[in-house]
Amino acid sequence: MIPKPLITYIETAIIPRYKEFDKAHNLSHVRTVIEESLALARQHPEADERLAYVIAAYHDTGLCRDRTTHxxxxxxxxxxxxxxxxxxxxxxxxxxxxxxxxxxASTDHEPRSIYGKIVAEADRIIDPDITLRRTVQYGLKQNPAADKEWHYQRFHQHLMAKYAPGGYLKLWFPEGKNAEQLKKLQAIIADEGRLRQVFNRIFEEEK
Structure with a gap:
């Protein structure tokens, strides 16, 4: 049970910070990570949902400084x-x-506790369209002046490095829905014609 005063504090002092971040790390993102973290915590009796809630709420607050060390x-x-x-x-x-x-996702070690695994998994909400859109959005934010081909190459390179088989993304709950969604995303990535088509559509919508 999460104490009401704790929820009030998180809702008023922490979550609003995400208004200042990019589209891929906005209020919608933190709320999704909280929701998924709590769902995972409830599936694992050894996890305390109070901790899972707070971890999810704070997980990207460091974006106020930079992305690299956030x-x-x-x-x-x-x-x-x-x-x-x-x-x-x-x-x-x-x-x-x-x-x-x-x-x-790019950390070089396994999370040190069930809580690290929960927030890592929750942060990797894999919905092919959302994941692909976030990838385009991030490129546009980082280099809005670059041409479309530059953005496609960056988009493709990132997807291959992170989500393709052998990529650095690690899922900690192989029975979870992310594993199923990752297979769908990998099918799109493997079909470059389809991938470029999806990119073109999203790029036109986001630019």
Whole structure:
């Protein structure tokens, strides 16, 4: 059970920060990650949904500084938030900090706890259209002046590196819905004609 005052604090002091971030990390994103984290926590009796909730809420707050180290900065923000000590012990706060640090898809180590796996999995909501659109959106945000072909090459390279078989994306719950969705996404990536068609449509809608 998540205490109501904790929910109020997160809803008023933490979640609004996502209004300042890009389309791929906005309010809709954090709410989705919270929802998915809680669903996963409920499937694993050893997980405390209070911790899963807070971790999900803070996981991308470090984007206020930069993208490269945002997972580490997010952990620092959580750790430094003295308000959380009303509800959590030092041990729990450290556990949450580590989970936030471990959520990034490109991290080179397995999450250190069930909580890291939960937020990492929740953050990888794989819906082919959403994933492809977010990839285009990120490229446009980073380099809006580049031409369409540059954006396609970046889009293709990123998808191959992250989502194609052998890519760096790791799923921690192979029985989960992400695994099924990843197969659908991989089928699109493998068909370059179809992939370019999808890119062209999204690019025209987003540019």
């Amino acid at each position: 997972h580490l900065v997010s952990g620092e923000i959580l750790m430094a938030d003295s308000t959380l000590r009303q509800w959590f012990s030092d041990t729990e706060i450290l556990l949450m900090k580590e989970a936030v640090e471990d959520h990034r």
